[in-house]
Amino acid sequence: MITCPSCGIDNPDSRVFCAVCGTRLQADAPLPELAQEVSPPEPAAKKPALPSWLQGADLELDPPPIAPVIPTFTFPSSEPRRTTPDPATPGDWDDKLDFSDLPDWELDEPLSGMSSAPATPIAEPVAPVVEDEPVYGEGEGSGLLSGVRGPIPIEPIVSIAHRPPAFPTITEDMPTDESQSAANLFAQIAGGAVRPEPITVQRPTLRGAGLLYLLLALVVAIPLALNLIVFDLPAPRASVEAFARTVNTLPSDGTVLVAVDYDGGVQDELTPALAATLTQLHGVIPEGAIVAVSTSPFGAAVAETAWTSSQGDAGVTWENRGFISGGISGQRALLASTAADLVIVVAESGKVTSWVEQDTALAPAYPLLAIVPATSETMLSPYLASGQISGALMSLNDTATYESNTLGLRRRDSIGWQRLDAATLAAATMVGVMLLGSVVGLFKRGR
Amino acid sequence: MLNRLLRRQPASDATPPRQRLPLLSLVITIAVSIVVLMDVLLDTPLVNGVGGLFVTYAVIIASFALILGVIHLLRVHTRRVQQRANGWLYSLLLIVTVVFFTVVGLIEGPTRGMTQWSVTYLLLPLQSAFFSLLAFFLISVLYRSARIRSWESLLLVVTAALVVVGGTPLGATISPAIETAKEWVLSGIATAGARGIVLGVAVGTVITAFRFIADGRRIFK
Numbered sequence: 001m002i003t004c005p006s007c008g009i010d011n012p013d014s015r016v017f018c019a020v021c022g023t024r025l026q027a028d029a030p031l032p033e034l035a036q037e038v039s040p041p042e043p044a045a046k047k048p049a050l051p052s053w054l055q056g057a058d059l060e061l062d063p064p065p066i067a068p069v070i071p072t073f074t075f076p077s078s079e080p081r082r083t084t085p086d087p088a089t090p091g092d093w094d095d096k097l098d099f100s101d102l103p104d105w106e107l108d109e110p111l112s113g114m115s116s117a118p119a120t121p122i123a124e125p126v127a128p129v130v131e132d133e134p135v136y137g138e139g140e141g142s143g144l145l146s147g148v149r150g151p152i153p154i155e156p157i158v159s160i161a162h163r164p165p166a167f168p169t170i171t172e173d174m175p176t177d178e179s180q181s182a183a184n185l186f187a188q189i190a191g192g193a194v195r196p197e198p199i200t201v202q203r204p205t206l207r208g209a210g211l212l213y214l215l216l217a218l219v220v221a222i223p224l225a226l227n228l229i230v231f232d233l234p235a236p237r238a239s240v241e242a243f244a245r246t247v248n249t250l251p252s253d254g255t256v257l258v259a260v261d262y263d264g265g266v267q268d269e270l271t272p273a274l275a276a277t278l279t280q281l282h283g284v285i286p287e288g289a290i291v292a293v294s295t296s297p298f299g300a301a302v303a304e305t306a307w308t309s310s311q312g313d314a315g316v317t318w319e320n321r322g323f324i325s326g327g328i329s330g331q332r333a334l335l336a337s338t339a340a341d342l343v344i345v346v347a348e349s350g351k352v353t354s355w356v357e358q359d360t361a362l363a364p365a366y367p368l369l370a371i372v373p374a375t376s377e378t379m380l381s382p383y384l385a386s387g388q389i390s391g392a393l394m395s396l397n398d399t400a401t402y403e404s405n406t407l408g409l410r411r412r413d414s415i416g417w418q419r420l421d422a423a424t425l426a427a428a429t430m431v432g433v434m435l436l437g438s439v440v441g442l443f444k445r446g447r
Numbered sequence: 448m449l450n451r452l453l454r455r456q457p458a459s460d461a462t463p464p465r466q467r468l469p470l471l472s473l474v475i476t477i478a479v480s481i482v483v484l485m486d487v488l489l490d491t492p493l494v495n496g497v498g499g500l501f502v503t504y505a506v507i508i509a510s511f512a513l514i515l516g517v518i519h520l521l522r523v524h525t526r527r528v529q530q531r532a533n534g535w536l537y538s539l540l541l542i543v544t545v546v547f548f549t550v551v552g553l554i555e556g557p558t559r560g561m562t563q564w565s566v567t568y569l570l571l572p573l574q575s576a577f578f579s580l581l582a583f584f585l586i587s588v589l590y591r592s593a594r595i596r597s598w599e600s601l602l603l604v605v606t607a608a609l610v611v612v613g614g615t616p617l618g619a620t621i622s623p624a625i626e627t628a629k630e631w632v633l634s635g636i637a638t639a640g641a642r643g644i645v646l647g648v649a650v651g652t653v654i655t656a657f658r659f660i661a662d663g664r665r666i667f668k
Contacts, residue, residue: 212590213583234619305567329506374614377633378638378641381637397616426582431608437591442595
């Protein structure tokens with residue numbers, strides 16, 4: 001094996017040039033001989049009949065199928081161009097073609113790149129070489145690479161003969177104006193010259209949707225602003241009474257763990273309930289402590305907001321421990337290491353269930369209360385029915401009745417009651433719009 | 448034996464290198480999972496103590512994972528700012544906000560000063576405003592989609608109206624029967640469906656846990 005001094009690749013001993021980079025390996029080795037030139041075959045004696053304006057051009061319109069042809073480049077001759085058709089050989093085209101304004105190039109000379117001499121055929125196509133030895137110059141006696149010598153091995157595909165390009169004719173495969181313009185556009189886009197415009201989908205819009213939005217806003221805002229409508233509160237539900245009763249049974253020095261795990265989307269519904277609960281705890285455990293935790297990063301600030309909104313004496317100790325990491329593992333670790341008399345979870349149903357499951361896994365389990373939005377009432381009801389949760393405030397309705405019955409607040413002091421009025425007006429408007437849409441739909445179908 | 452446990456599994460042509468899992472890591476994961484599961488089911492001091500210790504370790508690791516997540520987030524957005532990628536201004540705003548509130552939080556604490564102010568007067572109002580948009584979209588959807596086209600849609604519309612109105616004082620004002628009907632729908636039909644969902648989630652969780660314990664390599668793929 002011979003190691004190439006340039007690229008370091010090992011080559012067989014018989015090689016003269018490196019197979020990778022072409023560097024000469026053996027300085028004293030003879031160069032491989034090129035193939036012999038093949039003599040061209042005799043031109044065909046019979047030619048097809050050509051019109052007069054093509055006479056002189058030796059085009060192989062129907063080259064022999066067996067003998068492939070490679071065109072050779074020759075310069076046009078210096079003979080004067082014949083601008084008029086030869087009257088000796090009249091043809092169908094003679095009376096129709098006028099050559100007086102044609103460009104100054106030889107008509108009866110072959111086309112550019114086409115030789116007037118008989119085309120030089122080549123030998124049989126070279127079979128693909130399997131062995132390591134490359135093929136040099138075999139079948140390259142003519143053409144562009146004729147006489148080229150050197151280390152470039154000839155790929156078998158180079159020696160494959162090909163037909164000369166056919167005379168262009170109008171066919172149905174040629175691109176139309178539309179397809180050509182589309183191809184040009186594609187080329188521009190692919191080249192980055194044109195940034196395609198995004199396709200905008202026209203979505204069907206509801207006519208008068210703005211009126212519905214305005215209706216909703218006015219129906220809610222005007223009565224509240226003018227204090228026109230005040231709904232009477234219904235009787236508190238059993239879950240609300242159980243909630244208040246469980247808080248009232250705490251010892252005066254009891255410890256309550258409050259898990260605040262909700263975000264701003266439901267804070268208008270849950271913060272009044274939490275503030276009311278903290279207000280009740282002020283009176284129930286004046287010598288005790290309230291410990292606030294959260295599994296969300298900003299839960300500590302939310303708990304602090306609710307504590308600020310609560311009312312009562314400053315006797316009870318407020319301890320905001322903030323964020324606990326680890327998710328469910330953090331909940332379990334906290335419940336296992338905490339000695340609390342009551343656990344109150346203020347969150348949506350997903351997090352409430354995790355707190356309930358971790359608390360239930362302990363022995364003994366802590367009494368659990370929940371404050372959830374109205375949308376979570378359905379998912380919380382199984383835990384309430386099974387007794388895993390002692391009591392719950394599950395909507396603004398419950399919050400308002402809790403503030404009114406337990407804390408004795410009037411409407412002007414009850415945030416939950418005021419927001420319940422707004423929610424009632426909005427709910428009534430939505431139900432009315434829903435029924436109106438159904439009536440309109442039935443009327444349209446009837447027509 | 449130890450070398451084999453510490454070293455990776457011999458690569459096979461069918462398994463890409465990225466999917467190979469060290470055997471020792473898999474053994475540790477499965478063993479800890481079994482111990483924590485036994486901690487819930489059994490009431491022995493040894494198992495409870497070891498299980499509680501593992502849970503504490505998980506909390507500590509989660510804290511470090513949170514720090515790593517924040518660092519990675521800053522790296523990604525710093526690269527976007529350096530490369531002037533699309534939307535790099537938002538990335539710059541994120542970086543400035545993270546750094547600012549980290550420094551302020553370390554100095555003042557999470558429930559005082561600027562941190563408390565930003566949550567009370569920025570974060571919560573913005574989230575409330577975002578969710579309040581749902582009411583306007585909902586009214587448009589109710590007008591277009593909640594139409595009576597069949598008996599099923601009629602049942603849906605009537606039930607929706609009953610539950611919505613029954614949950615407000617307006618239902619009690621119209622008729623006490625509306626509130627009673629609403630309670631029946633929620634406590635009977637809806638609770639049954641919720642129980643089924645909760646049971647399904649619990650069963651799926653148990654099955655997934657046992658699948659992992661039995662064949663953790665497949666889960667990691």
